[in-house]
Amino acid sequence: VVAPAEAEVGHVLGAKVVTDAGREVGTVLDVVVESGAGGRVVGFQIASNEAAGRRKDKVYIPRGQTLAVSGHALVVPANASHFIAEGLASFTAQVEIFERHQADEPSPNPSTGQTTGGPA
Amino acid sequence: MMLFSQARGRPVITSSEAEALGTVDDLTIDPHTKSISSVRLAADSAHHGPIAWSAVNAFGPDAVIVHSRTAAEAGTVSVPEHYKALGSRVLTDLGNEHGTVEDIAFDPMTGKVETIYTSLGSVPGEHLMGLGSYALVVRAA
Numbered sequence: 001v002v003a004p005a006e007a008e009v010g011h012v013l014g015a016k017v018v019t020d021a022g023r024e025v026g027t028v029l030d031v032v033v034e035s036g037a038g039g040r041v042v043g044f045q046i047a048s049n050e051a052a053g054r055r056k057d058k059v060y061i062p063r064g065q066t067l068a069v070s071g072h073a074l075v076v077p078a079n080a081s082h083f084i085a086e087g088l089a090s091f092t093a094q095v096e097i098f099e100r101h102q103a104d105e106p107s108p109n110p111s112t113g114q115t116t117g118g119p120a
Numbered sequence: 121m122m123l124f125s126q127a128r129g130r131p132v133i134t135s136s137e138a139e140a141l142g143t144v145d146d147l148t149i150d151p152h153t154k155s156i157s158s159v160r161l162a163a164d165s166a167h168h169g170p171i172a173w174s175a176v177n178a179f180g181p182d183a184v185i186v187h188s189r190t191a192a193e194a195g196t197v198s199v200p201e202h203y204k205a206l207g208s209r210v211l212t213d214l215g216n217e218h219g220t221v222e223d224i225a226f227d228p229m230t231g232k233v234e235t236i237y238t239s240l241g242s243v244p245g246e247h248l249m250g251l252g253s254y255a256l257v258v259r260a261a
Contacts, residue, residue, distance in 0.1 A: 020135045022180015068138035073131075075138045075185070 012069050017046050017061065021078040024049065028074055029058060032091065042095050044074060060091040062098040122179065122228045124206055132161060135177060136188040141167035144184060147226070148202040149233060151251045156231035157200055159184065167192055170202070179228035203251050210238045212260040213249055221256055 017026045026046040034040045043062045061076060068075045079101075124147055132141040142165020150157035158170035171192045178185040186192045210218040219239030226233050226245075233245035236258065243258045250257040 015138075016183075018133055018183045018185070019180070020178060020185050022178040022183045022185045024182035068134070068136055070138035070140075072140035073133050073138045073183075075133060075135045 012044070012071070012074060015069070015071060016073045017044070018073050018075055019078040020075055023078070025061070025076070026059070032060060032088070043091060060088065060094070062091075062095045121225050121234060124224045124226070127179070127184075129162075130182070130184055132159070132165075132167070132171065132184040132186060132192075134188050134192070135185050139166075139189060141165060141171075141186065141189065141192055146202070146204060146206075148200065149205055149224075149248070149251055150200055151248055151257075154233050154245055154248045156226055156233070158202075160202060169193070173231045176231075179231075203253055205251060205256060208251070209255040210236070210240075210243070211255045211257050213257060214260045216260065218243070218258065 012028050012031065015028045016024055017028060018024050026048040028044050029047050030045040031041055032043040032045060034042050041063055043060050045058060045060055047057055048059045127144050127147060130144045132144060133139065134141065142161035144159055145162040145165075146160045147156045148158045148160060148170060149155070156173050158172050159176060160170050161167055167189065171186060172194075175186055175191045175194065176184060177187050205221050205224055208221045210221060212218055219241075221236060222239055223237045224233060225235040225237070233248055235245055236243040236248065236256070243261075247259040247261070248256070249259055
């Protein structure tokens with residue numbers, strides 16, 4: 001039996017990280033899982049490229065709410081890249097800020113689908 | 121601004137499933153709207169058939185984002201016929217030859233054709249009048 005988080009790790013490592021605006025921000029190095037019984041995936045450690053605007057190679061990106069993951073790619077909301085943290089300690093704080101930010105916005109629910117019109 | 125030559129080979133990914141649909145092979149122009157009407161994928165792509173421009177959420181610098189596979193398939197019905205623009209002969213509406221199309225610049229947000237670069241100089245996108253199997257026709261300046 002493989003835990004869901006481990007199963008996800010198996011598929012997503014090495015996948016490209018692409019924003020929903022079509023910008024590649026890096027590749028997935030590891031998955032960050034919340035400690036405790038829940039084991040919820042809260043974010044990803046990525047090897048950032050120059051597009052992410054960071055000099056440091058390894059950064060953390062919060063999972064966000066509109067995320068999709070596959071063996072090919074990890075799609076993150078374009079605003080998630082503003083919440084990139086450079087260490088695990090600051091990442092925890094970033095996740096909280098990001099989740100509050102998402103909760104405050106009226107339209108980020110992926111199930112409502114924001115598909116109409118051309119590129120955003 | 122983005123060029124047809126740059127768009128080619130760009131991966132097409134869905135944002136709801138992170139599914140790779142394939143890579144861009146060519147873009148279809150609707151000469152009436154002077155805009156891109158659809159995105160054609162390379163033959164070895166997982167998704168077959170053109171993707172309507174209206175289904176494209178973002179034409180980004182590294183990837184083309186479509187909301188879902190369903191959205192990609194939905195728009196394929198009303199897509200106009202494809203004529204290859206790059207390399208096409210260019211004629212003016214007065215019947216003069218104007219070289220061949222070397223590249224085309226478009227607005228990645230709206231799909232609007234901005235500039236047609238021909239072997240004999242550039243032509244503004246709004247001068248585009250028609251595109252068929254024989255030639256791309258532009259209004260004489």
